[in-house]
Each structure stands twice: as structure tokens, then as C-alpha cells.
Amino acid sequence: MGAYPLHQAMKNISLILLIGCTIPLKGLSNNSDSASFYFQKGIAEKEAKRFLPASRAFDKAVTFDPTMVSAYLENAVVSMEMRRIHQAMELYKKVHQLDPQNKKAIEALMELNYNYRNYREAIRFAELCKGCEQSDKIVGMSLYQLEDYPAAEKKLQEASRKFEQDAEIFYTLGKNYLDMEEYAKAIPYYEKAVIIDPTKGRWMYELGLICYNQSKYQEAVAAFDKAAAAGYTQSSDFKENLGFAAIYAGYDERGEALLLELQSKKPGNTEITRSLAEIYYQQRKYDKSLKMCQLLMEKNPDDSKALYQAGLNFIKKGDKDRGQQMCDKAIEKDPSLASLRKKKEMPGGL
Template sequence: MSLTRSDVKKRSIPPMRKLFLTALTGLFCATTFAQTDSAAYYSDKGAQEWLKGRVLVAYKLFDSAYSYNKTDKKVVGDLAKALMALRRYPEARLRYLELEKLGDQSADTYNQLMTLSFNMRQFPEAVKYAQLLKGVDPSVKVAYYIGKAQYDDENYGEAIKYLNEAAKEDPSNAQVPYLVARAYADMNNNKLAIPYFIKALELEPKNTRWMYETALIYYAMNDDKNSLKYFELAIDNGIRQDNEFKENLAIAYLNNKQVDKGLAILEEMVQRRPADLTLLNMIAEANYDAKRYEAAIDYWDKMLELDKTNAPALYMIGMSYQKKGEKAKGQALCDKAIEMDPQLARNRQKMEMPGM
């Protein structure tokens, strides 16, 4: 039986296809081996430069190795390490995440992911990797990281729980009691916060910022004596006295009946902020409370110069004149202020009550 042209074609195709697939497979293998060889070459060169301390050069070589082989743990790990050294933290974190996906469950990888996630404010991830790190290395101390991550995530109950564990792991870490104090303060429980502020300052006695915060917490608790104590402690230790600090310090002096000290600070401040109505009113009220009525009138007058419609200032000028014994003049000014702002009549009713 003779073969037709069609039969020849049918019998010829399978050997040709097999030959093509064999060639393609060989080419793929050759390319893969070439890439692996290239990755190994750049990786070795990068390691040599790394040992010489030439971090940037090493990084470029590690990056070249990575471009040829993204599935080799050593290649990915070396690149992550170099990125960390160059402080390119977001990129480093991505490489460490790749390393984890490749099956790396080492303590170092989990530690890096915990730290990077925490510093990048990815708090749930920081907690996750802290717990994984603890799983592979039970001796590692991670309670502080978990506690701080929970605090920054405003999960105060869990924060306090882990920070108390952190205090056992490292009793010398002043940040631990400080963060517990902040957690209680943020929950408006100043009474529970105070012992932890004091403990933090025992561990870090030169921290003027914490002294200032402690002073403010005592102020919020109406404990004026201790509030002033910590204000002065902060000053003795060299705190930078900005306007906010000075204003609060002045209030602390006034609350402790140290009027001259408080007024001296406020009067110095008003020289730099002469149009500050709040500051002018504070000085006027302090003088009024100290029965220094002429001085009080002077400062409320300054407020009226800045705003002639300021009825409360006019009313208090009237009250000051009455306290001085010039009752008719004072009442006339109070009446005029009430015409400007009828709500001020309530103040007159309070003043007329027995004991006022």
C-alpha cells in the first residue's frame, strides 16, 4: 500500500513537536541555571563588599542577585539586611515579608517584622509578629512591644496588661510605668496614673517632660501643692519654659497664693503678647482676687481698648470700683455692661447673695 502526502504529514508531526518541546525545555533549564549562577555570583560579590563595610555597594549587588532569583532565602535575606542598614525601612519590611512567605520562621525575621511594623505604626502586625517571635524563642522579651503597640492603638486595657508583664521582664525600663501612667490618664483616671508617673521618674529622674506632665495631672486633681512641686522640679532640672509652661506655672503660683510670683510671670508674658485678651483677663482676675483693684481696673481697661464691646470686662471694672468703695460709679458701669449683655445680670444676682 502506497503512502499519500496526507499520511506523510500525519506521521511527521509528532517527532517534530517532540523535538521542539525538548529544545524548549533545554532552553528553559539553561536560562534557569544561568539565572541561578548569576544570582549566586552577585550574592557572593555582595557578601564580600558587605564584609568590607561598603553597604551601598553591597546593596546594589544584592539587588542584582534578587533580580535574578527572588525565591532564594539567602538572596532575599541579604537584600532585606542591606535595606535595613540603609534605613529604607518600608522596602526592607516588604523583603522580610517575602522571606516569611518563603518559609523563613526564624527569630531574626520575626524580630525585624515586629520592629518594622511597630515603627511604621502598623500595630496589629507588630503584635502578631511579637507573638510569633515569642513562639519560636520563649526567652525573648516582647511584652513591652505588645504593650506599647496596644497603647498607641488606644487599647488601654490590653496595654496595661502587657506593660505590667514588661515591668517584670525589665524592671529598669522607665518607659513601662510611664506608659501605664499615660494609659490611666487617657482614661481620665488620674488617681491611678499618679503612682506610675512617680515610678517612672524614680527610674528616670532627669526627665523634665514627665515632671511637667505630673504637675498637670496633680493640677487636674486640684492638688495645688504637689502640682507646684513638680513644676519647680522641672525648672530645677532645666526644662525649656515655653509660653504654655509659663502660663501653667503662673496659675500654679496663683493657686498656691503666691500672687507676686504668678503675676510676675504673666506680666512678663503680656509684654510679648500685648493683644492677648485671655492673658490680660487672667492678670486682671488675679489682681482682683488679691484685692488689688486699681491694677485689675488697668488690665480690664486694656481689654476695652482692644474691644470696646467687651461687656464682661466693663462689668468687672464696675465691680472693682464698688470693692474700692466707689459704689455709685461702680454700679453705673455694671448697669451699662448689663445693657450691652443682659446675661451679666446673673453675675449681679450672685454678688448680691449672702456670703458673696
């Protein structure tokens, strides 16, 4: 056989190389077309609110093009619609991995991590989310949850200036000051929060407790009333706090009615009646204090503390002899009461 012509060999080699290059390119083109086809199918299903078929179509799209950011992003959106929160988070993470500057993914991861109580991750994504409206709020609330109260205060103050009608920001600021034990500072932020959102009964109840502990009793009663009107459960604790706030605010009949009703449900516990006797005594309402002492002694004729308190009331009313005799009799029954002779008033309740 003759030698194979060199020029023919070169043509065959070129043909082989050409075929070798063309086949993969054709495959890539087919993959791209398929990815685009399933992506468009997913969009159509999404617009028709058929979210599960949409999600499956987006899944199919990325099998043909694993770098298709738009498919992962749309799949995350429909996953949220289906309340598949964990799946959505993983999809947004994939978008962030492929496109670190993708604002939609960063913003979503900021919010999802906060909702999942991954506060440090929420802060990290918030700091990446340049220009995101909620970033200061998320950072501030995350810092509050992490108990970094001074830093939380700064961020939440910044957020409150941007969003003057965001009740949650003002409420969290109030809670932040409360946990910093700056109670007077907490009150105006609670007040602002419940003005913006008057449906938050729990917030109103917390405001009432703060006002009560700051000796703002009328404000406390008003806050408790608003909490009840907003649907907050009027438990025994709620009624007791409202009752004592009413007494201290000067609404004696209302407070007394609430408290004695509670006392009637626990006949073996006289703590509320004793407290009323002491409060009225401190307020120089001696007849009312005597009424409470009488209730106590009707339940237990040997109640030496109630007898002693009654004696003090008579002394304050000007009937010193009668009052002194009652105090002496009480001390005979309970010698420990003798130490109270050195004090002008009964300490901290009977």
C-alpha cells in the first residue's frame, strides 16, 4: 500500500477536532434551552398561583443550569408562598452563594434569620444590605435580643426617626429601657407604641405595670383599662394589679370591689384584706382601714395583727385610750408586736 497522503491526514484530524468541539457546544445549547423552558413554565405556574408545580419547574430548570440565579430566586419566592420557610432559606443562601451582591437574597436572609432567632446572622446580613429600609430596625431588635442594650438603643433610635409609625420599634425601645432599668425613659416609648397600634393589649398591660411601679397610679389604671378593652385576659393577677392601682389612684370603691371579690374566691388567704387595711392607714383613711380590720377579725377573732392595726387607727382618729388598749391586748396575744411600738406605722402590711 502507498503512503497515506499527509494533506488528507491533516483534513481528517481537523474534522475530528471540529466534531469534538461541536458536540459539547450543541449539548450546552440544549441545556440552556431546557433551563429556559422550565424557568418560563415555572413563571407561568407562579402567576397562576399554582405554587407547587412552579417550584417543581424551577427545580427542573436548575438541573439543566445549576448556576441559574433567577430560578433559585423564584423558587425561594414560591416556597415562601407555600410556607416552606426552611426550603426558602436554603434557596436564598444558594442565590447569595452564586451572586453575593443580590439584594433580594440578602434582604430575605436578613429577615428570615431574625424570624428564626439567628440574631447574629440577621445582623450580618443587615450590615450587607446597603440601602435596605429595615436594616437598622433588624440590627436594633437583634441587638436587644442579644442583650446589648446600649448598642440596641442607638440603632433603634435611628430606626425610630426613619419609621415614625412603626409600633414595634417604639415598643422594643421601651422594652430596651425597661431592661436597662431606666423605667422613666421606657414610659413614653410604650405610650407611643400603643397609640400607633391600639390593639396590643399586652403592651398596654406592661405599660400599666411600669406606671404602677413608678407611682403613676392614674396612668396605670388608664393603661390597664385600655388593655382590657383591647382584649387582654383579665386574670386574677390583672384584677389585683388594677385593684391596687385604683386604690392608690383614689378610686377606692372600684379598687376595693375588685380586690374583695378576689379575696372572696380565696377565703383562706387574707393577704389582700390586710394590704387594704395598711394602704388605707397610710392614706389616712382610718375608717376604711378599720373596716378592713373588722373583716379580718370577723374571720379570725384571734387575729392579733388586725387588732393592733385597728388600735393604731383609733389612735390616729383621736381615741387614744381605746386605741392603746387594743394595741396592748394585741401584744398580749402576740408579744412580737411589741417591737412595733417604736414605729409610727405598721411596716409593709400586716
